[in-house]
Amino acid sequence: MTFARESLMCAAPMATILPSPPKIGMVSLGCPKNLVDSERILTKLRADGYAMSPDYAGADVVLVNTCGFLDSAKEESLEAIGEAMAENGRVIVTGCMGKEAETIRARFPNVLAITGAHQYEDVVGAVYDAAPMPPSAFLNLVPERDLKLTPRHYSYLKISEGCNHRCSFCIIPSLRGDLVSRRPDAILREAEKLIAAGTKELLVISQDTSAYGVDIKHQPRPWKGEDVRAHMTDLSRELGKLGAWVRLHYVYPYPHVDHVIPLMAEGLVLPYLDIPFQHASRPVLRAMKRPANEAKILDRIRNWRVIEPDIAIRSTFVVGFPGETEDDFKYLMDWLEEARLDRVGAFRFEPVEGAAANDLPDPVREEIKEERYARLMELTARISAEKLQAKIGRTLDVIIDEVDEEGGATGRSKADAPEIDGTVLLRDAEGLKQGDIVRVEIEDADEHDLFGVPVGG
Numbered sequence: 001m002t003f004a005r006e007s008l009m010c011a012a013p014m015a016t017i018l019p020s021p022p023k024i025g026m027v028s029l030g031c032p033k034n035l036v037d038s039e040r041i042l043t044k045l046r047a048d049g050y051a052m053s054p055d056y057a058g059a060d061v062v063l064v065n066t067c068g069f070l071d072s073a074k075e076e077s078l079e080a081i082g083e084a085m086a087e088n089g090r091v092i093v094t095g096c097m098g099k100e101a102e103t104i105r106a107r108f109p110n111v112l113a114i115t116g117a118h119q120y121e122d123v124v125g126a127v128y129d130a131a132p133m134p135p136s137a138f139l140n141l142v143p144e145r146d147l148k149l150t151p152r153h154y155s156y157l158k159i160s161e162g163c164n165h166r167c168s169f170c171i172i173p174s175l176r177g178d179l180v181s182r183r184p185d186a187i188l189r190e191a192e193k194l195i196a197a198g199t200k201e202l203l204v205i206s207q208d209t210s211a212y213g214v215d216i217k218h219q220p221r222p223w224k225g226e227d228v229r230a231h232m233t234d235l236s237r238e239l240g241k242l243g244a245w246v247r248l249h250y251v252y253p254y255p256h257v258d259h260v261i262p263l264m265a266e267g268l269v270l271p272y273l274d275i276p277f278q279h280a281s282r283p284v285l286r287a288m289k290r291p292a293n294e295a296k297i298l299d300r301i302r303n304w305r306v307i308e309p310d311i312a313i314r315s316t317f318v319v320g321f322p323g324e325t326e327d328d329f330k331y332l333m334d335w336l337e338e339a340r341l342d343r344v345g346a347f348r349f350e351p352v353e354g355a356a357a358n359d360l361p362d363p364v365r366e367e368i369k370e371e372r373y374a375r376l377m378e379l380t381a382r383i384s385a386e387k388l389q390a391k392i393g394r395t396l397d398v399i400i401d402e403v404d405e406e407g408g409a410t411g412r413s414k415a416d417a418p419e420i421d422g423t424v425l426l427r428d429a430e431g432l433k434q435g436d437i438v439r440v441e442i443e444d445a446d447e448h449d450l451f452g453v454p455v456g457g
Contacts, residue, residue, distance in 0.1 A: 240268025
C-alpha cells in the first residue's frame with residue numbers, strides 16, 4: 001500500500017512555474033501612420049512573449065512613439081517623454097522625432113535608446129537590451145492577429161511609407177524618406193486577416209495614397225488567380241471586394257483619382273476623399289511647391305458629384321503662409337464657398353526646423369494669422385451646418401463606435417472618419433453593439449454632428 005502511494009506520487013506531473021514576462025508600456029503620438037507603427041512594434045514584442053502594461057507603474061520599459069512634423073508637435077513629444085521619465089524612468093524613444101536625438105538627449109540624457117520612424121527592428125532590439133525576456137519556451141507565443149490600438153471594428157491599413165513630394169513647409173521626406181510602396185498582394189492579405197478578425201472598416205493611409213506603386217512601376221502581383229497592379233485604383237477595387245467599408249485618406253488629386261469615383265458609385269469604396277489641398281491661391285501654392293490647378297480642381301469636384309452625389313470631401317488648409325496677402329486669403333475663401341467641402345480643418349502656419357518655407361520672405365504677423373483662421377473656420381462651419389441640415393429626413397448607414405447604458409449610441413456615417421470628422425448621435429439604440437452597421441433616420445443636425453434613430457431590424 002505504501003509502495004502504491006509512492007508510485008502514484010512519483011507519477012503525478014509537477015506544475016511548471018512560468019517566469020513573469022517583462023511588461024511594455026506605449027505612448028503613441030501623432031498621425032494614424034504613427035499608430036500603425038506602434039501596432040507593429042507591439043505585435044512583434046507580444047509575439048516574442050512580452051506583456052503589455054496599461055500604465056507607467058506596471059511597465060518595465062515605456063516606448064514613446066513621437067511626432068516631429070511641427071514645432072508644437074515636437075514640444076508635445078518632449079512633454080510625453082518627460083512624463084514617462086518622471087513616472088517610470090526607463091524610456092525608449094522612437095518615431096519621427098528620433099531624427100533629433102541630440103535635442104532629446106540634451107533634455108533627457110537618461111533615455112535608454114532613440115530610434116527613427118518605422119525602424120521596427122531597432123526599437124525591438126532596444127527593448128531586448130533594456131528588458132530581456134527570461135528564457136522560456138512557453139512565453140514566446142505569436143498572437144492570432146496583430147495587436148491593435150484602435151477598436152476592433154476599424155483598422156488603419158498602411159499601403160506605403162515616405163513621400164516623393166518636396167513641399168516647402170514639410171519635412172516628412174527627411175523624416176520618413178522617399179516613397180516605398182508595399183506589394184498589393186501583401187496589403188490585400190493583411191486586409192483579409194483584419195476583416196476575418198472583426199474589422200468592419202478599413203482606413204487606407206500613407207503619406208500620398210495617390211502615388212501608391214509609382215516607385216515599383218505599378219508592378220502587378222498575383223492575388224486569388226488574377227494579377228493586381230500596385231496602383232490606387234486597382235487596389236481600391238480589390239479591397240472593396242472584401243466586404244468591409246474602405247475609406248481613402250491622404251489622396252492627392254492626381255488625374256487618375258477620377259477613376260476611383262465610379263468605384264464609389266458602385267459601392268466598392270466609401271464615397272469619401274481626404275485630400276490635403278492646403279490652399280487655393282496660385283502664388284501661395286507655388287510658394288508651397290504644390291500643384292497650382294485650383295480652377296480645374298473645382299471642375300473635377302463638380303464632375304465627381306455628378307457621378308456620386310453623396311461623395312464627402314474633407315481637406316486641410318494652411319493660413320498665414322509666408323507671403324500670403326489679403327487677396328490670396330480672399331481667393332481661398334471664395335474658392336471654399338464654391339467648393340463647399342464637407343469637412344475642413346485649418347492650421348496657422350508655423351515654422352518647422354529644416355523646412356524650406358522658413359526662409360521665405362514676408363512672414364505673416366501672428367494676429368493676422370489668428371484673424372484669418374477665425375474667418376476661415378466660421379465660413380467652413382456654416383457650410384458644414386448647411387450640408388448636414390440637408391441630410392435631415394434621410395436614412396443613412398451608420399457604423400456604431402460606442403453604446404451607453406441609457407439606450408444611446410454614437411456612430412459615424414460613410415462621410416465621417418474616426419477621430420477627425422463628425423458623429424451620428426443615436427437615441428433608442430438598445431441592443432446595438434460596437435461595430436454594428438445600421439440604418440438610421442436623421443432627425444436633426446448642428447455644425448458638425450447628426451442626430452437620429454435606428455430604423456428597421
